[in-house]
Amino acid sequence: MSNEKENNDVGNSKQEEQKNEAQEQQQQKKVRPRKAKQDKPPADDQGIWRMNRRNVFTFAGWLAFLGFIATATLGFLRYLFPRVLFEPPTAFRAGTPDDYVIGEVDTRWMEQYRVWVVRTRTGIYALHAVCTHLGCTPRWLDTEGQFKCPCHGSGFTQEGVNFEGPAPRPLERLHIAMENGVIVIDRGIRYREELGQWAEPGAFLEYT
Amino acid sequence: MLGNLMEKFRKSDVYKSIFRHDYKDTQRNRALQILDNVWLHLHPVRLPRHGVNLRYTWGMGGITFFLFIVLTITGVILMFYYRPAGEYAYDDMKYLMNDVPFGPLMRNMHRWAAHGMVITVMLHMFRVFLTGSYKPPRQFNWVIGVVLLLLTFLLSFTGYLLPWDQLALWAVTVGTNMAAATPLLGHEGPFSEMLGVRMDNDVRFLLLGGTQVGPAALIRFYVLHCIFLPIVIAIFMAVHFWRVRKDGGISGPNQ
Numbered sequence: 231m232s233n234e235k236e237n238n239d240v241g242n243s244k245q246e247e248q249k250n251e252a253q254e255q256q257q258q259k260k261v262r263p264r265k266a267k268q269d270k271p272p273a274d275d276q277g278i279w280r281m282n283r284r285n286v287f288t289f290a291g292w293l294a295f296l297g298f299i300a301t302a303t304l305g306f307l308r309y310l311f312p313r314v315l316f317e318p319p320t321a322f323r324a325g326t327p328d329d330y331v332i333g334e335v336d337t338r339w340m341e342q343y344r345v346w347v348v349r350t351r352t353g354i355y356a357l358h359a360v361c362t363h364l365g366c367t368p369r370w371l372d373t374e375g376q377f378k379c380p381c382h383g384s385g386f387t388q389e390g391v392n393f394e395g396p397a398p399r400p401l402e403r404l405h406i407a408m409e410n411g412v413i414v415i416d417r418g419i420r421y422r423e424e425l426g427q428w429a430e431p432g433a434f435l436e437y438t
Numbered sequence: 439m440l441g442n443l444m445e446k447f448r449k450s451d452v453y454k455s456i457f458r459h460d461y462k463d464t465q466r467n468r469a470l471q472i473l474d475n476v477w478l479h480l481h482p483v484r485l486p487r488h489g490v491n492l493r494y495t496w497g498m499g500g501i502t503f504f505l506f507i508v509l510t511i512t513g514v515i516l517m518f519y520y521r522p523a524g525e526y527a528y529d530d531m532k533y534l535m536n537d538v539p540f541g542p543l544m545r546n547m548h549r550w551a552a553h554g555m556v557i558t559v560m561l562h563m564f565r566v567f568l569t570g571s572y573k574p575p576r577q578f579n580w581v582i583g584v585v586l587l588l589l590t591f592l593l594s595f596t597g598y599l600l601p602w603d604q605l606a607l608w609a610v611t612v613g614t615n616m617a618a619a620t621p622l623l624g625h626e627g628p629f630s631e632m633l634g635v636r637m638d639n640d641v642r643f644l645l646l647g648g649t650q651v652g653p654a655a656l657i658r659f660y661v662l663h664c665i666f667l668p669i670v671i672a673i674f675m676a677v678h679f680w681r682v683r684k685d686g687g688i689s690g691p692n693q
Contacts, residue, residue: 310644316648316654418649
């Protein structure tokens, strides 16, 4: 009797356990998030790259919109670069070649324009008086025949080539040209020796 | 009689449009007060207890935002007198400082709040770094924060030119000369010759509207300082605050 009872009890409890498990599984099923109906694309969905009427118009619409935005952006960028500058002109008239003595460094434009004009036997060139080390103004030492920067001791020859001190490259030459017998020097156009630009026509004005 | 009127007023549409909820101290009511208010709805409805732990957060983000509001208000007030043209700018600044009633107060508030905002925004970044709050899931908000730091610096830099004195002029000359050294886009930067970049078409020219710091640069910096950058920074701030909430609220010691 007692055994049967026990068996019965055990059987009951097993059944109950199974029942409980089934219920739990059902509950888990209920808890598990179901995929919303809206997440499924419609059965006849052809995707965005399939050519049909609607997609062509969608594509054209986006193209027109993005084209407009891109054009407007480019236009705005160009708008920010003005055609007219209300600034002093970069070029100045520096007299005639006969105002300069052959073999000498002329300092008359230093204070106003920061420019040395040097005349040699073959022509004239203009040097920008900005040290290529840190931008100080070097001085022309007539007795020693060299440019010398007072800040860190850089030295340049009469041609503007660096030969001592921390300056990493020669002085820059400025655009020089002849207009109706008058020398015009443009400080906006510069020629750098280390780029081979001193050989370009504007860097040296031939005059004998 | 008065109580009757008050009761009528409380039930009127006007009152209910402004004060949409009672002052009842219930959880639901307090949540609704935040949720239904356009000014507060970016704010979280509930704050974690550690959110007010000042030793942890330093409150630097909030102080930065407060200073931004101070700067917006005092900045608009300064705009009533300041004219961003070469002939007027310096004199208007002097006028504000010497003759306009409360002018010095407004300008000094603007100036010191600006200095303060640069400091607090950096301290905020420092705190976020120290507490590791840049780590996932907040990594995107760190990026937004870096953009906000940059925008704060740009606002500070563009505002620096506006007094139009010698300090402003030469500070911006130095600052924009750095832009000239940008690779490819600056006329003194490497590889710029390859693109045909000159002094009058490089990125420095874009900033200044000329080849030197002049009236064109003043109006350009003024527009950037008063219109363009504030709008951009407001957009980024909205995203920044919104992300704080979406990433699980203000970071705390237990995360």
